[in-house]
Amino acid sequence: MYDIITFGSATRDINLKSKAFKITKDTSAGAGDKDFVTGEGICLSLGSKIDIDEIKYTSGGGGTNTAATFAKQGFKTAFCGAIGADEAGLRVVKELKDMKIDVRLLQKRKEKSTNQSVIISNGDGEDRTILAYRGAAELMDKNTISWNKLKTKWIYLAPLSGLLCDTFEEIVDFAKQNNIKVAINPSKQQLSLPIDQLKKIFQKVDILFLNQEEASFLTKVSFHEESEIFKKLDEMCPGIAVMTKGGEGVVASDGKYLYYASPNPDRKIVDTTGAGDSFASGFLSDYMRYNGDIERAIQLGLGNSEANLKEIGAKTGLLEKNAGFVRVPVTRQLCSENNLCITK
Ligand SMILES: Nc1ncnc2c1ncn2[C@@H]1O[C@H](COP(=O)(O)OP(=O)(O)OP(=O)(O)O)[C@@H](O)[C@H]1O
Ligand SMILES: [Mg+2]
Structure with a gap:
């Protein structure tokens, strides 16, 4: 019996840093007609050879990143996902084994290469741009999952895409039928499923993680209107809803309190x-370890992300079980029935 099985992608990432990557403002015409969706671009001069200041090989993918934390935190962890029959896939397997993550549910597929990303930044602390090749991870589907081997207390669904996204509902249903708790961090592709199907799925989910944009996309409410967002999320998801806000932290709801x-x-x-x-x-x-203690869970979430964001790479710096970290204060507000929050 595992403590947790994570589903999602496994990738090899190449991180390139160069001062030669120039950040430019998008000067293109109308609002709906931007060359760069974020309003800024990272540019290179055409036809030249560009020197790279730093190159780092790291590994990523939501399925293996989260498995890395769970293993470091002392949980018996397995990763269920697909890699290609290639060098990058071999590295993924080695890394997972080194982290004591069980790989018996892993699939090696010949049809596509292992997912790989090139992450480029200019080292000025500006945002980074990711060039993502979505390969073998998307090939896992319901017919290739070894359902009878999914013996676990929890399932964590990292963002799913491709055929794995089509299996979203089946995995959640399987979990409910087998008394397995489920936490999900859905992708845009999952959040684009018909709303009635999503509502049915979210009824069976124990924890729903979304960032601000995703929460706004799902609820169709501007992300500034937090109370309205949580009113909708609480209706859709009787479990815990968590909305992360980048550098501004996090808000979570258990339907009774907002944290x-x-x-x-x-x-x-x-x-x-x-x-x-x-x-x-x-x-x-910490939610698993302390039987649903949301305040501790938020503190370890923030502590673990802070430790991770100090270094390059999605799996670097992650906290070991019992490692020290700064516990930030968590405040709590009671939500009345009409979702007006009263400071407790
Ligand atoms: N600039 C930052 N400073 C401090 N903490 C941050 C920063 N950016 C992210 N975090 C931490 O990471 C958490 C998740 O960040 P965010 O809301 O950006 O998630 P996300 O958009 O899902 O991220 P990702 O790009 O990995 O999918 C935040 O709640 C916060 O704890
Ligand atoms: Mg995310």
Whole structure:
């Protein structure tokens, strides 16, 4: 029996840093007609050879990133996902084994290469851009999952795409039928499923992790209207709903209270890759260990993401079980029935 099985992608990441990557403002015409969706671009001169200041090989993918935290936190952990029959896949397997993550549920697929990303930044502390190749991870489907081997207390679904996204509901149903608790951090593809199907799935979910944009996309409420967002999330999900807000921290609801916390003000942020994964897996670790203690869960979530964001890579810096970290204060507000919050 595992404590937790994570589903999702496994990737090899190449991190390239160069001062030659220039950040430019998007000067293109109309609002709906931008060359760069974020309003800024990272640019290279065409036809030249560019020197790279730093190159680092790391591993990523929501399924393995979260498995890394759970294993470090002392939980018996397995990863269920697909890799290609290639060098990158071999590295993924070795790394998982080194971290004592069980790989018996892993699939090696010949049809596609292992997922790989190139992450580029100019080292100025600006955001990074990710070039993502979505390969073998998307090939896992309901017919290839060894359902009878999923003996576990918890299932964690990292963002799913491709055929694995089509299996979303089946995995949640399987968990409910077998008394397995489920935490999910759905992808945009999952959140784009028909709303009635999503509502049915969320009824069976124990913890729902979303970032602000995802919460706003799902509820169709501007992310500034937090109370309205949580009113909708609480209706959809009787379990715990958690909304992360990047550098502004997190809000969580158990339907009775809203919990708020901000990151440690003395943090040092170097690379935000894997922020969502390190937060959610840190949160869930103490949630599992302390039988649903949300305040402790938020503190470990923030502590684990802060530790992770101090270094380049989505699996670097993650906290070991019992490691010291700054516990930030968590405040709590009672939600009345009409979801007006009263400070307790
Ligand atoms: N700039 C930051 N400073 C401090 N903490 C941060 C910062 N960015 C992210 N975090 C931490 O990581 C958590 C998750 O971040 P965020 O809301 O950006 O998730 P996300 O958008 O899902 O991330 P990802 O890009 O990994 O999917 C935050 O709640 C916070 O704890
Ligand atoms: Mg995320």
